[in-house]
Amino acid sequence: MESLSQLYLPGAVPVWAAVVFALAALWGYSLVLRGDQAAVGFARRAYGFFTLSIVLSAAVLAIALVRRDFRVEYVFQYTGLELPMHYQFAAFWAGQKGSFLLWLLFGALIGLLVRRTAGKAEAAVMGIYTLTLVGLLFILVRENPFVMLAETPLDGQGLNPLLQDDWMVIHPPIMFVGYALAAVPYAFAMAALWRRDYSGWAARAFPWALTGFLVLGSAILLGGYWAYKTLGWGGYWGWDPVENASLIPWILGVVLIHGLYLERTKGRYRRANFVLAGLVYMAVLYGTFLTRSGVLADFSVHSFVDLGISGWLILMMAVFLALPVALIALRWREIPAARNEDPVLSRGAFLVIGTVTLTASALVITAGTSAPLLTRWLEHAGQVGPSFYNQVNLPLALLVALLLSVVPFLTWRGTPAREVMRRMRWPGAVAVTVAALAFALDVRDPLHLLLVLLATAALGANLVKTFEVASTQGLGGAGGWLAHVGVGIMLIGFLASSAYDESVKVTLAQGEPRQVDDLTLTFTRYIPRQGREKERMEVRVVREDGSELWAYPKLFVNDRTRQVMANPDVHSSPLQDLYISPIEIEPGRREGEPERVLLAAGERATVGGLDVRFAGFRVPEQHEMMVALADGGTIEIGAHLEIAADGAAATSLVPTYAFTAAGAVTAPPAELPGGGMVMVSSIDAAEGRVQLDLWGVPGLVAEPARLSLDVTRKPLIKLVWYGLYVVLFGGLLSTVKRLRQGRRVDELGEAVEAAKAGRARAAADEVAVAPASAREELGAAG
Amino acid sequence: MSRKMSRKMTYAFGAVLLVAFAAFSAQSFNESLTPYVPYDEARRAGERTVQVAGGLLAGSSSYDDVAHALHFTLTDPESGGTMPVRYEGLKPANFEEAVSIVAIGRYDAAGDTFHADKLLVKCPSKYQGAEVKEYG
Numbered sequence: 001m002e003s004l005s006q007l008y009l010p011g012a013v014p015v016w017a018a019v020v021f022a023l024a025a026l027w028g029y030s031l032v033l034r035g036d037q038a039a040v041g042f043a044r045r046a047y048g049f050f051t052l053s054i055v056l057s058a059a060v061l062a063i064a065l066v067r068r069d070f071r072v073e074y075v076f077q078y079t080g081l082e083l084p085m086h087y088q089f090a091a092f093w094a095g096q097k098g099s100f101l102l103w104l105l106f107g108a109l110i111g112l113l114v115r116r117t118a119g120k121a122e123a124a125v126m127g128i129y130t131l132t133l134v135g136l137l138f139i140l141v142r143e144n145p146f147v148m149l150a151e152t153p154l155d156g157q158g159l160n161p162l163l164q165d166d167w168m169v170i171h172p173p174i175m176f177v178g179y180a181l182a183a184v185p186y187a188f189a190m191a192a193l194w195r196r197d198y199s200g201w202a203a204r205a206f207p208w209a210l211t212g213f214l215v216l217g218s219a220i221l222l223g224g225y226w227a228y229k230t231l232g233w234g235g236y237w238g239w240d241p242v243e244n245a246s247l248i249p250w251i252l253g254v255v256l257i258h259g260l261y262l263e264r265t266k267g268r269y270r271r272a273n274f275v276l277a278g279l280v281y282m283a284v285l286y287g288t289f290l291t292r293s294g295v296l297a298d299f300s301v302h303s304f305v306d307l308g309i310s311g312w313l314i315l316m317m318a319v320f321l322a323l324p325v326a327l328i329a330l331r332w333r334e335i336p337a338a339r340n341e342d343p344v345l346s347r348g349a350f351l352v353i354g355t356v357t358l359t360a361s362a363l364v365i366t367a368g369t370s371a372p373l374l375t376r377w378l379e380h381a382g383q384v385g386p387s388f389y390n391q392v393n394l395p396l397a398l399l400v401a402l403l404l405s406v407v408p409f410l411t412w413r414g415t416p417a418r419e420v421m422r423r424m425r426w427p428g429a430v431a432v433t434v435a436a437l438a439f440a441l442d443v444r445d446p447l448h449l450l451l452v453l454l455a456t457a458a459l460g461a462n463l464v465k466t467f468e469v470a471s472t473q474g475l476g477g478a479g480g481w482l483a484h485v486g487v488g489i490m491l492i493g494f495l496a497s498s499a500y501d502e503s504v505k506v507t508l509a510q511g512e513p514r515q516v517d518d519l520t521l522t523f524t525r526y527i528p529r530q531g532r533e534k535e536r537m538e539v540r541v542v543r544e545d546g547s548e549l550w551a552y553p554k555l556f557v558n559d560r561t562r563q564v565m566a567n568p569d570v571h572s573s574p575l576q577d578l579y580i581s582p583i584e585i586e587p588g589r590r591e592g593e594p595e596r597v598l599l600a601a602g603e604r605a606t607v608g609g610l611d612v613r614f615a616g617f618r619v620p621e622q623h624e625m626m627v628a629l630a631d632g633g634t635i636e637i638g639a640h641l642e643i644a645a646d647g648a649a650a651t652s653l654v655p656t657y658a659f660t661a662a663g664a665v666t667a668p669p670a671e672l673p674g675g676g677m678v679m680v681s682s683i684d685a686a687e688g689r690v691q692l693d694l695w696g697v698p699g700l701v702a703e704p705a706r707l708s709l710d711v712t713r714k715p716l717i718k719l720v721w722y723g724l725y726v727v728l729f730g731g732l733l734s735t736v737k738r739l740r741q742g743r744r745v746d747e748l749g750e751a752v753e754a755a756k757a758g759r760a761r762a763a764a765d766e767v768a769v770a771p772a773s774a775r776e777e778l779g780a781a782g
Numbered sequence: 783m784s785r786k787m788s789r790k791m792t793y794a795f796g797a798v799l800l801v802a803f804a805a806f807s808a809q810s811f812n813e814s815l816t817p818y819v820p821y822d823e824a825r826r827a828g829e830r831t832v833q834v835a836g837g838l839l840a841g842s843s844s845y846d847d848v849a850h851a852l853h854f855t856l857t858d859p860e861s862g863g864t865m866p867v868r869y870e871g872l873k874p875a876n877f878e879e880a881v882s883i884v885a886i887g888r889y890d891a892a893g894d895t896f897h898a899d900k901l902l903v904k905c906p907s908k909y910q911g912a913e914v915k916e917y918g
Contacts, residue, residue: 382815
């Protein structure tokens with residue numbers, strides 16, 4: 001904790017106020033839960049002021065960023081004078097502290113909507129929801145973004161160039177909205193357990209679960225796109241812990257959605273849904289712990305360094321795990337469980353198998369991501385590579401595709417196998433044709449062929465179903481089936497773009513065309529920086545049919561960080577993407593230009609026909625140096641070189657480098673055996689390295705610049721994006737539908753309550769309708 | 783077969799599938815697990831893929847333009863041991879400035895060299911202390 005004087009108070013005070021108001025809201029809601037209905041007004045006001053405080057502190061940080069107030073350490077660390085305004089603003093979520101504030105901001109605002117949808121469960125739902133926010137709030141108090149520097153620097157350190165990208169401006173905020181939304185079904189579920197309301201919560205939590213799925217899915221889509229188009233990581237997905245941290249809650253969210261669907265339509269999965277709502281939020285917390293606590297620092301490409309919040313995150317996980325575990329254990333026997341009487345070929349059975357399959361996928365991905373932790377107690381900790389994730393998810397993907405291709409033709413009561421076969425004729429025929437086409441295109445792995453077959457069948461079957469449902473109920477009712485169409489498209493895209501991509505690494509000499517498979521690549525020119533447009537390389541690509549395209553991959557050194565940045569150039573065509581990623585550029589040497597080499601003692605270099613070895617410096621005695629410096633004299637350092645021309649014996653040569661205390665340097669060129677000159681152009685005393693310039697060396701000819709590229713063909717990669725768009729659009733349709741239903745449940749609920757009150761008045765001494773049974777009616781009615 | 787029996791059979795079948803999948807996952811996990819090991823153990827690990835880490839021995843790196851192969855020697859700051867590494871691929875940017883390097887691959891006894899498939903190069907960066915880049 002920092003002392004008061006070290007904090008930027010306009011931002012820090014609202015954070016503390018938020019703590020007070022959040023605790024007040026918790027207290028208020030706990031009073032309501034104990035029967036003091038009048039406290040609800042107090043609790044709501046407290047929550048409102050809590051939200052206002054968070055909005056204020058976020059606004060203060062945003063203003064400090066935009067005003068480039070470098071007194072604030074966070075502003076100093078992540079922005080700079082030359083940073084354009086939209087990045088200056090985006091620096092809000094460039095660091096851990098700002099990220100947590102952003103997460104909390106979205107969480108607090110979402111809470112206002114949660115309150116409106118919680119109905120009678122408000123006190124319990126909002127109490128638990130506020131508790132999740134208090135967890136984040138304490139991180140913010142510990143990791144206060146409003147720490148001030150002792151002196152105001154003139155300029156900031158600038159934003160990490162990797163993050164200076166338009167995708168970066170939108171991707172993280174959407175991700176944090178998704179994380180914040182994961183706490184909502186959790187709060188509804190825990191409140192339902194607390195209040196013994198085992199049927200009403202599903203209708204209210206359903207639209208929230210769908211919204212979370214949509215938002216997190218969009219964030220994953222943007223993240224993949226960012227990695228693919230800009231970062232030059234070669235793909236949209238690398239199974240990196242940070243990526244997995246968002247994927248695991250998303251998959252579990254899909255499971256929860258299907259569980260809630262089962263509960264809403266058939267009254268099944270009541271117990272499971274409580275567990276699932278708990279799991280989704282735990283996955284978010286665990287992912288945050290893995291990527292933000294520094295436990296994976298040695299294993300992940302872009303994991304954060306420990307800020308000392310690991311302990312707190314572990315405590316948070318323990319609390320928010322203990323709560324559902326205790327509540328579910330306590331209420332387990334009470335939760336009504338429907339007996340599973342469905343035949344295997346029924347929608348219900350398939351839903352159950354599907355949810356188990358997806359949960360298994362989430363679990364193995366969690367295990368893989370946790371490998372460094374799981375193996376910690378072994379002799380050597382280790383990690384698993386992408387091969388593990390691909391291997392274990394392939395059979396699951398096959399099963400999912402199989403389930404999806406059959407489920408559109410199943411009813412809840414069960415459908416005879418013959419009927420299923422009859423209805424699968426057309427999608428099946430199309431799938432067989434597509435699989436045959438894949439075989440003709442050299443897909444020979446039987447599992448891959450099976451995946452093509454099943455994914456196409458899933459696509460076709462669900463497309464048929466989408467049309468059927470849309471024609472009777474309108475498109476709004478077909479969201480789920482449409483999402484399944486997208487899954488089929490995505491699976492084909494995943495397989496084609498990952499298992500059948502072709503990657504070649506080539507080095508192109510400037511001006512010399514080079515054949516790479518059916519393409520001819522020529523590195524035509526290097527385009528220097530123009531304003532904000534970074535250094536680019538121009539590459540001419542000629543296809544076999546003579547058509548040409550120009551690629552402009554970028555490779556540049558960031559001025560301030562000296563990091564080398566690479567941006568690929570992607571040329572999309574409907575069937576495949578041509579992905580040209582720069583790896584290295586060597587500037588080459590023009591005629592008459594000296595060759596410059598940098599050598600440490602013992603290292604050698606070949607220059608033209610010469611072999612040059614740097615044996616070491618010849619430095620004068622210490623006392624001579626002291627005397628020379630004191631007298632304003634010259635210090636002369638010799639570079640002992642051993643030079644051998646084409647196999648001949650080495651000759652020693654000691655060119656010198658002399659300098660005075662005033663900084664005047666003299667470095668006379670020395671003649672090389674066999675012709676040419678050498679000169680010590682610089683010495684690096686700290687590293688013990690010498691920089692030599694050699695020219696006129698026989699055999700030293702002008703060299704063209706060389707550009708090394710990674711040229712990759714990614715077939716059908718567009719299907720990954722298109723498939724995900726379709727999935728999300730389907731999810732959007734379902735969200736709208738469930739939102740409407742949720743509202744209807746509210747109206748219905750009020751009607752039931754009113755009727756109940758009326759009846760109670762009419763016959764005060766009659767046994768009141770058991771609230772649970774009234775709610776049961778509600779659940780069935782929705 | 784009665785309906786009840788067939789239901790039990792279905793559950794049993796599902797359970798068998800789950801157990802089989804768990805076993806398959808565990809095996810795949812073990813196979814793709816690349817443990818961090820000291821150099822002497824990497825030398826004994828045979829064909830198994832392992833990770834070795836260390837600093838770059840000053841002046842030990844050289845790049846073969848023809849074979850596109852990077853040669854360098856890792857050194858363990860604690861034990862002082864060394865491990866020569868060969869990495870086929872293009873040379874990572876700023877390689878000489880690497881603070882620490884993780885090489886993932888296997889040891890080749892014939893040439894006393896560690897053949898790396900992948901390098902993780904941690905370079906000094908003012909952003910959160912250090913920046914790790916992945917190659918291969």
